[in-house]
Amino acid sequence: MSQEPLQYLPPERWDELQNVFRKDWTRGVSGYTVIDNQRRWIAKGIKYDMRIYCPFGEVQNGMVALNEKHSFYEIIIQCPNDDTSKLAAALKTTKLIDWTRAIKVPFAPYHVINMLKEVVDDVNVEIELILPSDTFMLDAQTLYDISLPDGITFKFLTNEYLDLVDSTWPHRYPTSASYFELLINLKCGYGLYNDKTLLAWVLINESGNLLHLYTAESHRQKGYAELLLKLVSNELIKEGRIVNAYCLLDNYSACKLYKKARFCNAGEIAWVYLKPK
Secondary structure (H helix, E strand, O other), X not given: OOOOOEEEOOHHHHHHHHHHHHHOOOOOHHHHHHHHHHHHHHHXXXXXXXXXXXXXXXXXXXXXXXXXXXXXXXXXXXXXXXXXXXXXXXXXXXXXXXXXXXXXXXXXXXXXXXHXXXXXXXXXXXXXXEEEEEEEEEOOOOOOOOOOXXXXXXXXXXXXXXXXXXXXXXXXXXXXXXXXXXXXXXXOEEEEEEOOXXXXXXXXOOOOEXXXXXXXXXXXXXXXXXXXXXXXXXXXXXXXXXXXXXXXXXXXXXXXXXXXXXXXXEEEEEEEEEEEO
């Protein structure tokens, strides 16, 4: 019997994987932040159960992380090398991935996407959709010099606003409310408030990325999104973290906001949606 090609990488070895992604900068920022955030969650005693594997047990071959919650089935695929042959071979023969399900592959670099195009026939799936996005990254040690306007407070999100947060997410799916509830309970959501009115919000997801930066429609054009972005970035910078976000290419206002806040464009990636044939 042949050995399973995707070998589990225990948390004790995650620093090896982080190091190879750090050497593949800035393309490696997505893989780096996934591992960084999961290490921080483990240190806090948070049990999320993202399973990280390496093709044939070698970190140089890349990372395949299984992220499954309720109806959500996501496979994070990253590779610090231009040569993706070992990664492709592992995906073609692994028994760990259920290719009969709808699969989302988030923030995939284009050398990984090209590899997937060569793999799909072998695993009897097809690419349903590719959503190109830009990566915006803040790798800084200097905090933004900002202050809150009178009457405005900055604090964690609470489940009192769960329906509002979920209903305004453009990528909403049947169990996304449970997903946001999880992040809110883990204190991974932040908001700007005027008394009890939520003006703007953003979350940090399990991959360590900014998620769903949004201003309530009746409170737009007041600079709240920029203020919140800088406040949350300061919190992450204090923790020694890289601030990472993704923007669909046609979301011009969000892309403009990140550039204005001095985030650098770390390159184009894409979300890849797979479905069984």
